[in-house]
Amino acid sequence: MEALSLRDDMSDKTAVAGQNTLQLIAFSIGEQTYGVEITTVREIRAWNGATPLPNTREFVRGVINLRGTIVPIFDLRARFGDGQTSPTKNHVVVVMSVGDKWVGILVDAVSDILTVNRDDIHNVPEGNSIDTELLNGIVTHDSRMVGLIDLHAVVSGAKMDG
Amino acid sequence: MSDLDDFKATYFDECSELLTELEEQFAVIEEGERGADRLNAVFRAIHSIKGGAGAFGFTALVGFAHAYETLLDYVRDGRIELTDDVVVLCIRANDIVADHVNAAQTGEALPADYGAEEKARFDALARGETASDSVEEDELDGEMVEEFDLDFTPVMVNLDAPKPTGEAPVEDVFDDAPMMAAEGQWEIRFTPHRALYARANDPLLLFRELAALGKMNVRAILSDVPPLSDFEPFGVYCTWEITLVAPGLGEDAIREVFEFVEGDCDIIIAQAGTVPGLVSDESEMAADVSAEAATDEPDLSSLLALTEEEVAAPVEPVVPPAAFAPEPPAAEIGPQDSFDEAPADLSFAALAAEIAPAPAPAPKVDKPAPVAASAPVAKPAVPTGGGESEEGTGRSVGVQSIRVDLDKVDRVVNMVGELVITQSMLTQQMDETLRARYTELVRGLEVLAQTTRGLQDSVMAIRAQPVKSVFSRMPRLARELATKTGKKIKLETIGENTEIDKTVIEQLSDPLTHMIRNSADHGIESPEKRLAAGKPESGTIRLSAEQAGGNILIIVEDDGAGINRERVLGLARDKGIVAPDITPTDEQIDQLIFAPGFSTAEAVSDISGRGVGMDVVLSNIKKIGGSVHVRSWPGRGTRMTLRLPLTLAVLDVMLVKVGGGPYVVPLSSIVETMQCSRAAFERVPSGGRVLQVRGEYVQVIDLAQRFELSSQQNPDDQFVVLCEAEGNQKVALVVDDIIGQQQVVIKSLEENFESVDGIAGGTILGDGNVALIVDVQGLRTSPIHQNAA
Numbered sequence: 012m013e014a015l016s017l018r019d020d021m022s023d024k025t026a027v028a029g030q031n032t033l034q035l036i037a038f039s040i041g042e043q044t045y046g047v048e049i050t051t052v053r054e055i056r057a058w059n060g061a062t063p064l065p066n067t068r069e070f071v072r073g074v075i076n077l078r079g080t081i082v083p084i085f086d087l088r089a090r091f092g093d094g095q096t097s098p099t100k101n102h103v104v105v106v107m108s109v110g111d112k113w114v115g116i117l118v119d120a121v122s123d124i125l126t127v128n129r130d131d132i133h134n135v136p137e138g139n140s141i142d143t144e145l146l147n148g149i150v151t152h153d154s155r156m157v158g159l160i161d162l163h164a165v166v167s168g169a170k171m172d173g
Numbered sequence: 174m175s176d177l178d179d180f181k182a183t184y185f186d187e188c189s190e191l192l193t194e195l196e197e198q199f200a201v202i203e204e205g206e207r208g209a210d211r212l213n214a215v216f217r218a219i220h221s222i223k224g225g226a227g228a229f230g231f232t233a234l235v236g237f238a239h240a241y242e243t244l245l246d247y248v249r250d251g252r253i254e255l256t257d258d259v260v261v262l263c264i265r266a267n268d269i270v271a272d273h274v275n276a277a278q279t280g281e282a283l284p285a286d287y288g289a290e291e292k293a294r295f296d297a298l299a300r301g302e303t304a305s306d307s308v309e310e311d312e313l314d315g316e317m318v319e320e321f322d323l324d325f326t327p328v329m330v331n332l333d334a335p336k337p338t339g340e341a342p343v344e345d346v347f348d349d350a351p352m353m354a355a356e357g358q359w360e361i362r363f364t365p366h367r368a369l370y371a372r373a374n375d376p377l378l379l380f381r382e383l384a385a386l387g388k389m390n391v392r393a394i395l396s397d398v399p400p401l402s403d404f405e406p407f408g409v410y411c412t413w414e415i416t417l418v419a420p421g422l423g424e425d426a427i428r429e430v431f432e433f434v435e436g437d438c439d440i441i442i443a444q445a446g447t448v449p450g451l452v453s454d455e456s457e458m459a460a461d462v463s464a465e466a467a468t469d470e471p472d473l474s475s476l477l478a479l480t481e482e483e484v485a486a487p488v489e490p491v492v493p494p495a496a497f498a499p500e501p502p503a504a505e506i507g508p509q510d511s512f513d514e515a516p517a518d519l520s521f522a523a524l525a526a527e528i529a530p531a532p533a534p535a536p537k538v539d540k541p542a543p544v545a546a547s548a549p550v551a552k553p554a555v556p557t558g559g560g561e562s563e564e565g566t567g568r569s570v571g572v573q574s575i576r577v578d579l580d581k582v583d584r585v586v587n588m589v590g591e592l593v594i595t596q597s598m599l600t601q602q603m604d605e606t607l608r609a610r611y612t613e614l615v616r617g618l619e620v621l622a623q624t625t626r627g628l629q630d631s632v633m634a635i636r637a638q639p640v641k642s643v644f645s646r647m648p649r650l651a652r653e654l655a656t657k658t659g660k661k662i663k664l665e666t667i668g669e670n671t672e673i674d675k676t677v678i679e680q681l682s683d684p685l686t687h688m689i690r691n692s693a694d695h696g697i698e699s700p701e702k703r704l705a706a707g708k709p710e711s712g713t714i715r716l717s718a719e720q721a722g723g724n725i726l727i728i729v730e731d732d733g734a735g736i737n738r739e740r741v742l743g744l745a746r747d748k749g750i751v752a753p754d755i756t757p758t759d760e761q762i763d764q765l766i767f768a769p770g771f772s773t774a775e776a777v778s779d780i781s782g783r784g785v786g787m788d789v790v791l792s793n794i795k796k797i798g799g800s801v802h803v804r805s806w807p808g809r810g811t812r813m814t815l816r817l818p819l820t821l822a823v824l825d826v827m828l829v830k831v832g833g834g835p836y837v838v839p840l841s842s843i844v845e846t847m848q849c850s851r852a853a854f855e856r857v858p859s860g861g862r863v864l865q866v867r868g869e870y871v872q873v874i875d876l877a878q879r880f881e882l883s884s885q886q887n888p889d890d891q892f893v894v895l896c897e898a899e900g901n902q903k904v905a906l907v908v909d910d911i912i913g914q915q916q917v918v919i920k921s922l923e924e925n926f927e928s929v930d931g932i933a934g935g936t937i938l939g940d941g942n943v944a945l946i947v948d949v950q951g952l953r954t955s956p957i958h959q960n961a962a
Contacts, residue, residue, distance in 0.1 A: 062834060062943040064922075065880030066930045074922065074935055074943045079591070081935045081943055083926040112925040 033132075035125040035150075037157055038105060038118040040088050040096075045118075045158045046125060046150070051107045055121055058102040068168065069095055072117055077106060083166075084115040090165055092141065109162045116165070125152050132159065177229075184225040186576075188274045191218040195267045196645045199260070207255050213432070215263070216245045222270060224373060226277065234273040237288045241266045244295040246378075250430060252385050253298055262298075266291055268649055357387070357420035359427060362441040364412040369437035376413065382430045387419025579675065582635055589625075589632045590918040596625045597916050598939035633819075637672040640718045640727070643681045644669045647689055647716055654693035661700050661711030662693055671718040673725050677817050680797045681727070684790040688729040688813050689714060691766075691787060696733030696811050706808065708732065720819070724841055727815040736805035738762045755859070760902075763803045767791040790815075795933065800950040824936070826917050828944070829894060830910040832882025835944040837917060837936060842949045844895045844903065846911055851888040864905045866895060871903040874952050879931060884909055896949045904953050919946065 035046035036055075054077070061073030061084045070089035074081045084104060088096045096102065096117055104115040132148040135158075147159040198215050223238035245263070247253040269288040276283045361383070365376060383389050394412040399405075417427070424442055431440050600618055608615050644666045651664035673681075697703075697712030704710055715730045738759060745751040745765045757765070766787045794801050799817040818824065818841070826837035827846070847866075854862040854873050862873035873893075877884035894906040917936035920943075922929060933948035 060942070062935070062945060063882075064926075064929055064945070065882070065932065074926070074945075076937045076941055076943050079920070079937065081920045081922055081925060081937075083922075114925060 031129050033127050033129055035127060035157065035159070036105065036121060037123040037125050037152070038103065038121045040091070040119050041093075043158070044122060044152075044155060045087070045160050047105070047107060047116075047160050047162065049124065051109070051162065052105060053108055053113060054106040056104050056106065056115075057100055058098040058104055058117060059100075072098075075104070075115060077113065077115075080113065082106060082113050082115050084117055085166055086117045087160075087165065088117075088119075091145065107162060109166055112166075114162070114166050116160075123152075125150075125157065127152065127157075181229055184229065185274070185278045187225065188222055188278075191222055192267065192271050192274065193642065193645045194218050195270075196648060199264050199267060200648065202255075203260055203264070209249070209429075212245065212249045212255075216242065216249060219245060219270065222274065226274075229277070231273070231277040233283065233285075233287070234270070234277055237266075237273055237292060238270055240292045240295045241270065244298060246382060247299055247385070250382050250385060251426070259298065262291065262294055264652065266295075268652075271649070357418060357422055358444070359415075359417040359419065359422070359424075360441075360443045361415040361417060361427065362412065362439075363415060363431070364439040365409055365434070366437050366439075367407060367409045369434050370407075370409065372434075372437060374434050374437065379430055379434065380413075380415070383415060383417055383427070386422055386426060386430070387417050389418075390416040582632075583676075586632050586636060587918075589629050593625050593629055593916055594918060594937075594939065596621055601915075601939070633674065636675045638675050638678050639670045639672050640678060640681070640725075641669040643678055643685060644716060644718070646682065647685060650686060650689055651693065651714060654690060658693060658697075659699065660693065660697050662697055663711050663713045664689075665713060665715045667715065667717035668719050671720055671725060673718075673817060673819065677725070677797050677799075680793055681815075681817075684793045684801075684815065685716070685727070685729065687787060687790050689716070692729060692731040692733065692811065692813075696731040696735075698734050702734075721816075725817045725819060727817060728812060729815075730810060730812040732810040735807040735809060735811055736763055736766065736803070738805075738807075741765055760804070763805050766803060767801055792928070795928065795948070795951070802950075824917050824919050824946070826915055826936070826946070827894065828912040828915050828938075829876075829892070829906075829908040830912060831876040831880060831908050832884060833909075834882070835912065835938060835942070836876065836908070836947050837915070837944050838894055838896065838906065838947045838949065839933075840914065842896045844897050846892065846894050848890065848892055851891055851907075864893065866903070866905070869903065871895070871905050872953065873905045873907060875907040876947065877907070877909065879952060902953065904949060906947065906949070906952075917944070917946075 034049040036049050036052050037044050037046045039045070059075070061075045063073040064071055064083070070086045072084040072086045072089075072095075074083050076082075086096050088094065096119070098117060101120070103118055103121050105118060105121065106113060106115045108114075127150045132150050135143050135146045135149055137143065145161055145164050147161045150157050150159065195215060195218050198211050198218075202211050202215075219238055219242050223235055223242060226234040226238060241263075244253065244259075244266075248255050248259065253259060266288075269291060272283060272287070275281075363376070363379070365374075369376075380389070380391055392414045394414060395410070397412070398410045399408075424444070427442050428440075431438070596618075600622060603615065603618065647666070648664050651662050654660075655662040692714050693712075697714070698706070698708075700710045703712060713732050715728070717726075717728045717730070719726050719728075742751065742757070742762050742765070745762075745768065746753060750765065750768050751757060767790060768788065791801050794815055794817070797817065799815055801813065801815055803811065803813045805811040818839075824837075825840040827840055827843055829836050829838060849864070854864055855870075857863055862875070863870045864873050865871075875884075876882075892908050892911050894908055894911070896904050896906055915938075917938070920935045920937060922932065922935050929945075931948055931952045933946040933951065935943050935945050938944050
């Protein structure tokens with residue numbers, strides 16, 4: 012069912028995707044949906060464990076072997092301060108490129124590909140610094156809020172003393 | 174366009190090789206060996222650099238290299254004595270050439286007058302030594318730098334032209350002629366072959382060198398110049414005859430001038446004095462010359478008759494602009510021609526006959542035309558570049574090599590790395606039952622293991638390079654530091670032929686630079702202080718490389734004041750690197766100079782101890798799986814040791830289990846493994862634990878605790894891996910289990926993440942999972958940092 016809706020979106024939206032639009036991969040953590048720009052996504056794979064890294068923050072789940080390269084995995088739920096995810100085989104790692112590095116983000120599920128208008132991106136309400144730090148903006152899709160993840164912010168400060 | 178870029182890249186590659194060679198040659202020359210071979214090698218190197226630079230239009234580099242080359246030329250032919258001062262100047266000049274090359278490569282602009290001072294000194298030297306005919310030399314020098322290369326139109330213009338500086342050419346010939354009859358008069362017939370020009374040699378250079386030996390008169394023989402219709406663009410039609418008056422000059426000295434073109438030309442050298450006929454003929458000839466010269470017009474016409482009118486036409490226009498030929502061309506051509514035709518041209522004719530079979534004579538009358546037509550600077554240099562590279566290959570006979578893109582080698586290395594691991598994984602799959610059942614398979618696996626090992630060694634050898642390529646950059650650094658700090662510094666290098674993986678070598682340059690700078694800045698004392706301390710005035714920095722097992726040790730040692738531990742510790746406390754309640758040992762204090770945050774910019778000016786960017790050293794070396802250790806003896810010096818892996822591709826490791834997960838410990842650091850109970854660990858006041866191993870107490874590091882994992886092992890049944898860190902310091906790593914030995918390919922954590930304390934990197938095991946490599950040295954030294962955090 013999920014896959015079907017995904018394909019539908021692809022077929023009719025890519026055609027109209029113009030300069031002023033943005034395609035997002037949407038994924039969920041609990042009830043909440045977040046998105047990252049589709050061009051940064053390299054690969055989506057099922058959770059298959061990771062080798063924990065000592066002396067790092069709890070949101071660093073460890074490293075995995077991605078075809079011979081070592082890629083760190085960040086637990087997005089833990090990054091948002093909601094405690095570590097207890098991953099199962101159904102959890103998903105979204106591998107993305109941030110600058111010249113590849114990182115994986117552990118999320119509950121990948122839900123959709125969205126096409127949004129750049130003009131429809133709202134600012135993150137001031138108030139909680141975690142929100143403004145980790146989100147680039149907010150868009151509305153199907154009358155639900157989708158937070159745009161700031162990847163650079165998510166992967167920074169991974170070291171214990173950092 | 175991209176072709177040109179390729180050529181440029183090759184040129185810069187060559188430049189760096191040539192600059193390295195220059196360093197090497199001068200290292201020997203500096204020690205007093207001043208053979209002609211060395212000078213020639215230096216000359217060739219500079220000449221090659223200049224040649225390519227001309228081709229690419231790096232005018233600043235060409236200008237400087239040319240002035241330098243001229244100096245070398247003078248030194249080579251003995252006009253300037255190679256004193257220590259000159260050597261120092263040359264070494265400085267090498268540095269400037271290197272800077273120019275670098276500037277050309279990076280596209281940065283150097284100050285316009287960069288190297289001007291040295292250039293002026295070259296000229297001064299040249300002038301000083303040739304005071305007798307300084308006017309002429311000056312003239313030459315001035316032109317050489319700017320115009321020589323550009324305008325040289327090797328028309329058969331006789332070289333007498335520049336000498337008499339155009340005032341009274343004819344008289345000059347007269348003046349010279351009687352003198353020629355005197356003793357020490359040499360007759361030289363010089364017939365270049367086409368190859369000489371193809372190698373971008375230039376008769377003018379040779380003549381100028383000759384001119385430096387004594388009074389010279391040059392005549393071009395144009396009798397072989399064909400009619401224009403038969404003119405071949407690259408043909409060689411001109412021969413020169415030179416009369417050189419230089420009392421006391423040996424034939425060797427003349428031969429030496431032609432040393433570089435030997436084989437590319439025919440040279441006949443005869444002493445006029447020794448051949449009676451020659452002298453008289455010569456003087457007769459001279460008379461002829463004067464007679465002919467007096468009547469230039471008819472002379473010219475006779476030339477024209479001899480050759481073809483068309484020839485004269487292209488020749489003439491080229492002559493006047495030539496910077497060194499201010500006189501009317503006819504006047505010169507006259508005498509040559511007359512000489513040619515002189516019935517009495519016996520000696521040369523006879524001599525020439527002997528070597529006649531060689532094709533040859535005559536000039537580049539052709540060449541000047543294209544030269545003049547195109548960009549002045551670039552033109553003469555183009556053939557130079559080509560010629561030199563030929564020379565280069567000629568030199569390296571015996572060692573055949575190809576340039577291969579490093580990426581290609583790396584791809585092979587990576588694949589071999591994976592192959593080795595797959596192979597060891599396969600071997601591990603063989604259990605006893607399988608072994609018994611499939612003997613053929615076992616044998617096959619054994620052969621596979623051997624072959625993979627061989628393949629791996631061979632591939633590694635491809636990437637291995639002598640550390641010389643890095644070491645050779647250091648003398649220059651030491652010189653610059655000596656100048657900057659006003660200290661006397663001697664740099665000794667040992668073991669520069671030790672080979673290390675190229676990737677390691679590349680990472681070595683920065684750390685070594687920092688370490689040597691540090692030694693010079695903070696280690697070596699000022700000459701006065703040294704003398705006061707009863708040490709030799711000049712400090713010594715010794716840079717050495719040696720192989721020790723699977724490691725390469727690079728040691729930077731100085732005989733300076735040693736680390737000022739009080740100040741280092743004080744500063745470290747101020748910066749919060751060391752907590753106030755901790756008293757590190759002397760050795761630990763020494764290591765503090767590498768602590769991140771210790772060597773900030775303020776620290777440089779604040780302390781008389783050490784710490785110029787030394788954390789860069791540590792991080793660079795850690796990145797390539799190495800470690801740094803420093804040891805200091807107050808008042809006697811400091812020794813910094815870099816321990817580097819021989820290769821980065823494959824590492825022999827011990828696979829251990831900590832907190833349920835696999836970790837690997839580099840086998841090179843393991844001394845032994847043992848099993849013991851936690852009860853055997855004794856407590857020391859800092860809260861740490863120690864273990865007695867055969868009468869020696871060693872620091873205990875519980876990996877599970879350090880990595881914040883829960884040990885799943887019965888405390889009475891613990892495994893201990895005894896490791897040796899830098900400075901022969903042992904550490905006992907407590908692990909849950911020892912799985913076995915294995916080879917792994919090191920993967921960087923920093924590629925996609927960042928460095929992690931206590932972890933030197935990662936690797937991928939046979940099952941596809943990642944295992945982390947334990948950084949033994951890092952674990953041992955980190956408690957101080959941790960307590961501060």
